[in-house]
Amino acid sequence: MLRNFLQSRIVKILATILIVFVVGYMLYTGARLL
Amino acid sequence: MKKLHKKQDYRHKICSAITILSLGMVLLFPNSLLRLVASFRDLGTSFAFYFFQLLSPGNNPIPDTVNTLPQWQLFPELWQPIRLLPASWDEFLQFWSAYLSLLFDWVNFQFYWFAISDFLFYGSRILLCLFPLGIGGIMLLSMDKDKVCTERGKKSKALLWFELFLFRRVRPVLLWCKSFVAFVGDDSKYWKIWLAIWALHFNLYSIAVSFIAYYFYFVSSWNLLSLYTQLLKLQSDLTPIMRFIPGMVWLVLLVKLYNYVCTQTAMKTLRAAERVNRSIVRQSSIITTIGGDPGAGKTNMLSTMSLIAQKEHFENALQIMENRAAQFPNFPWQRFRDYVDILIDSRVICDVNQAKKYFKARKGMYDKVRKQLTVKQLRRVLRRAPSYKFYFFGYDYELYPSTYNDGLKVIHLYDALQSYAAAYLIYSVESNLIFSNYSIRTDGIVRSKGNLPLRDNDFFNRDPAEQHLYSQYSHILDVDILRPGKKVKEGNENANGAPIGVYAISEIDKEFKNMNKLKETKIKDTEANPKNDLHDVALMMIRHGAVIDNKPFITVLDDLQRPEGWEAGGRELGNVIFIADKGEMLPALPFFSTYWFTEGVFSWINGKWENFYRDYCYRRCDDTLPIFLARNVMAAGKAHYERLQNMYGLQLLHIEIQSGRLDGKIRCERWFNISFLAYSNRYYTDCLASVWTKEERNTKHIDDFTRYAGGLATKEECQLQNSYFQRDIHKIQENNNKEV
Numbered sequence: 113m114l115r116n117f118l119q120s121r122i123v124k125i126l127a128t129i130l131i132v133f134v135v136g137y138m139l140y141t142g143a144r145l146l
Numbered sequence: 147m148k149k150l151h152k153k154q155d156y157r158h159k160i161c162s163a164i165t166i167l168s169l170g171m172v173l174l175f176p177n178s179l180l181r182l183v184a185s186f187r188d189l190g191t192s193f194a195f196y197f198f199q200l201l202s203p204g205n206n207p208i209p210d211t212v213n214t215l216p217q218w219q220l221f222p223e224l225w226q227p228i229r230l231l232p233a234s235w236d237e238f239l240q241f242w243s244a245y246l247s248l249l250f251d252w253v254n255f256q257f258y259w260f261a262i263s264d265f266l267f268y269g270s271r272i273l274l275c276l277f278p279l280g281i282g283g284i285m286l287l288s289m290d291k292d293k294v295c296t297e298r299g300k301k302s303k304a305l306l307w308f309e310l311f312l313f314r315r316v317r318p319v320l321l322w323c324k325s326f327v328a329f330v331g332d333d334s335k336y337w338k339i340w341l342a343i344w345a346l347h348f349n350l351y352s353i354a355v356s357f358i359a360y361y362f363y364f365v366s367s368w369n370l371l372s373l374y375t376q377l378l379k380l381q382s383d384l385t386p387i388m389r390f391i392p393g394m395v396w397l398v399l400l401v402k403l404y405n406y407v408c409t410q411t412a413m414k415t416l417r418a419a420e421r422v423n424r425s426i427v428r429q430s431s432i433i434t435t436i437g438g439d440p441g442a443g444k445t446n447m448l449s450t451m452s453l454i455a456q457k458e459h460f461e462n463a464l465q466i467m468e469n470r471a472a473q474f475p476n477f478p479w480q481r482f483r484d485y486v487d488i489l490i491d492s493r494v495i496c497d498v499n500q501a502k503k504y505f506k507a508r509k510g511m512y513d514k515v516r517k518q519l520t521v522k523q524l525r526r527v528l529r530r531a532p533s534y535k536f537y538f539f540g541y542d543y544e545l546y547p548s549t550y551n552d553g554l555k556v557i558h559l560y561d562a563l564q565s566y567a568a569a570y571l572i573y574s575v576e577s578n579l580i581f582s583n584y585s586i587r588t589d590g591i592v593r594s595k596g597n598l599p600l601r602d603n604d605f606f607n608r609d610p611a612e613q614h615l616y617s618q619y620s621h622i623l624d625v626d627i628l629r630p631g632k633k634v635k636e637g638n639e640n641a642n643g644a645p646i647g648v649y650a651i652s653e654i655d656k657e658f659k660n661m662n663k664l665k666e667t668k669i670k671d672t673e674a675n676p677k678n679d680l681h682d683v684a685l686m687m688i689r690h691g692a693v694i695d696n697k698p699f700i701t702v703l704d705d706l707q708r709p710e711g712w713e714a715g716g717r718e719l720g721n722v723i724f725i726a727d728k729g730e731m732l733p734a735l736p737f738f739s740t741y742w743f744t745e746g747v748f749s750w751i752n753g754k755w756e757n758f759y760r761d762y763c764y765r766r767c768d769d770t771l772p773i774f775l776a777r778n779v780m781a782a783g784k785a786h787y788e789r790l791q792n793m794y795g796l797q798l799l800h801i802e803i804q805s806g807r808l809d810g811k812i813r814c815e816r817w818f819n820i821s822f823l824a825y826s827n828r829y830y831t832d833c834l835a836s837v838w839t840k841e842e843r844n845t846k847h848i849d850d851f852t853r854y855a856g857g858l859a860t861k862e863e864c865q866l867q868n869s870y871f872q873r874d875i876h877k878i879q880e881n882n883n884k885e886v
Contacts, residue, residue: 121746124737131738140258141248145241146229 157329161336168343175347175386176220185352188212189359199366206366212359213372216382227385235374286772291762300768308771348387353380408739412794415734416606419796419818420454426801426815427454432689432698433720435654435712435806436705442725443799444705445652446819449586449829452620452650455701456579456588457603459648463573464601466695470562470569473550477559479566480597481539483574486567490574497643498692498699501568508537509560516543568694572646574599579647580620581627583657584833586650587826591616605823613827623649625657628688631680632673644691645684646699652833654704655711658682682715709808718806726814729798731821733790741790748783755780795821 117123172179188211195208219225232238248254301309330336345351360376363369434451438444471479486495495501515524515537521544528535541559548559572579578588591602608616624640626633628649633641651657658676667675685702692700702720706712709722735741755776762773797819802812854863864872 121742124742128738128742136262137255137258138249140261141254142245144254144257145245145248146232 157326161330165336165339168340171347177225178347178349178352178386181216181349181352181383182346182355184216185355185359189355192359192362196362196366210363210367212356212363213375215375215378225385225389227382228388230381231377235371238374283772287758287776290770290773291758291765293766295766295768298767302768302770304771305769305774349383353383408735411736412734413606416794416796416820416822419820420605420823422816423450423818424454424458426817427451427458431720432700433685433702435709435717435720435722436725437707437709437722438725440707443728443819444725445829446824447725447817448650448652448703448705450824451703452580452582452586452648453588453605453823455648455703459579459699460573460601460603462697463569463699466569466697467566467573470566473557473562474559476546477541478539482563482566483570483598485536485539486570487574490571495567495571498568498571498646498694499644501571502564505560505564505567509558512537512560516548520544565695572699573601577618578620580650581623581647582620582650583623584652584829586620586829587617588620589613589616610826620650623651628681628684629674629679630684632678634674645688646692649702651702651704653706655706655708658712658716660711660713682713685716685719720806721803722806722808724802725799726802727800731795731797731819733794734796735790735794745787748787752780752784792821792825
């Protein structure tokens with residue numbers, strides 16, 4: 113059940129958004145300093 | 147011909163112009179040549195540094211020029227270095243501590259939120275600007291829908307103009323571009339020259355030379371801090387390529403790279419899934435039965451398992467050959483393979499046992515000659531009797547050993563040759579190893595330059611457009627091969643050898659049946675039947691005819707609906723795999739692929755479009771520009787997602803494995819149905835449709851069959867069923883009527 117949920121389309125999309133958000137934040141911080 | 151020459155000259159001129167233009171670009175990239183000279187200077191000093199460091203460590207007079215940043219720059223305004231890194235290591239340390247503190251700073255996070263909000267704000271404004279366009283398109287389509295037209299082949303004026311523009315103006319340009327790319331590809335000197343020139347402009351040579359120069363410096367100095375300077379130099383060297391290529395092109399390249407990463411990740415997942423399947427095949431016994439309800443995917447699994455088992459046999463055969471070759475590393479194995487090829491081509495050896503026997507018989511002669519003659523004497527003998535060379539193959543038995551001690555036993559050269567020849571017999575098969583009672587497409591490719599052939603059994607590295615070039619189908623299974631007793635065809639030549647390879651038998655219970663169904667058949671019957679053909683004995687002993695170095699080269703795979711339908715004597719020899727549950731077929735693309743979002747959006751739009759277009763086709767048969775555009779865009783989108791599904795599709799099957807004794811001890815495993823492997827014309831679901839092919843032509847359309855007149859079937863209608871039940875009822879009623 114949990115496995116199916118973790119492999120569902122919505123979780124994949126949300127995980128991608130989260131990663132883009134975090135990586136974006138790191139790059140944004142670096143760009144501000146440079 | 148003249149025209150052709152003219153065309154070639156014309157394109158050569160364009161290519162020459164591009165070459166001159168590329169060369170002229172040196173004026174735009176004046177630093178690249180100087181930078182290359184400097185990198186060669188660095189290489190020289192680094193090599194000298196390395197040399198002196200070896201001679202007198204710690205007292206090196208050579209300066210490390212490789213660690214100095216370029217001090218000069220022509221056109222500094224034009225090629226201002228990009229700034230991705232702080233200017234020095236000390237600055238980097240300061241930057242890093244400031245970065246870490248800023249990363250966890252709430253105000254900075256709020257600023258980030260503001261930036262995102264700005265991005266969303268401008269993004270939504272663009273979307274809102276595009277919104278009226280979408281509404282306009284939908285309105286255009288809706289307006290077209292309400293009309294009714296039954297005139298065939300009619301096109302609107304706008305569409306005719308558009309087609310004229312598309313096919314008379316755009317298409318020729320695209321075709322010319324395509325032909326020009328093909329021309330440049332054919333005449334490799336052009337693109338190689340362009341690549342060489344632009345590699346110089348973009349400092350790629352300097353980067354490569356500097357890398358080697360730094361390697362010599364680093365291995366002698368172990369100065370880790372200098373690594374940062376190299377990163378700065380790399381940043382400076384990459385400036386021309388970063389600044390010259392427009393941002394839009396970088397964006398396209400980034401998207402391409404992202405797609406590449408996604409598809410490669412999917413391929414890795416598919417290969418991992420194939421490895422899981424291979425482990426199931428490896429763990430299975432020689433005879434494996436697949437059971438499941440109709441439509442569960444038994445034949446699909448059977449076909450895939452057959453291909454995997456075949457791959458295993460080929461790889462095991464090659465492994466045996468390599469192991470044996472390693473035992474006698476100086477034996478001329480190529481000459482031996484050439485001889486085995488002759489024996490196979492002339493059909494002197496056709497199966498594993500024959501190959502073993504052939505070389506076993508020659509062992510005595512080899513030993514006799516080896517003990518009596520020196521190699522020099524043997525060469526003289528061979529001049530008079532050249533056929534004897536096929537005992538020695540030019541092996542110098544005086545210099546090299548004829549036995550090998552593996553720690554357990556002493557192996558004679560000819561014992562190794564027996565195994566090698568038998569393994570090579572299997573490995574060098576030109577067709578395939580599968581015998582089946584339905585057609586399975588295999589796509590193994592054999593590459594040979596006249597020496598050791600190499601088999602390419604990679605299921606994924608295949609282009610469907612070239613499928614017809616390398617495809618071949620499995621061998622027709624002659625079941626008499628599995629009948630050591632009575633045969634259906636007396637004196638069947640196919641049944642003279644021992645079975646080797648992969649036997650895939652679909653619906654095996656229809657062939658061998660169980661005891662209940664065989665009640666009426668007798669062992670003494672003159673015709674072959676499952677009781678007197680001794681097929682169960684063949685299955686019990688099947689391994690013995692196909693073993694090389696203790697590895698069996700035989701696999702029997704079969705499927706059926708009910709395991710009990712096949713008699714226990716055969717079924718209990720192996721495992722029964724039952725397909726318990728199937729998941730959804732989805733592409734193996736990684737979670738970060740845009741597929742999961744875009745495909746969802748496309749499916750939603752496509753659903754609306756299909757409803758609309760169905761209704762449109764109901765009303766009209768003519769074509770208009772909006773419909774033409776919408777239809778082609780939707781078809782392109784559908785084709786894109788269909789291809790992704792087909793190429794990377796993966797379905798998880800939960801399987802239950804138990805002994806053929808059906809003792810209830812179940813082992814749960816996973817099996818992957820891989821779309822690219824299973825559905826690329828691999829087999830047809832209606833593979834045995836010929837059962838329904840009749841000599842008399844069918845003239846009855848489904849509309850011609852009689853229908854019931856009402857909800858209650860009449861007596862006459864029941865009789866039209868030609869059913870045993872109705873016939874018996876009718877007879878009983880008739881008898882009752884007579885008695886009355």
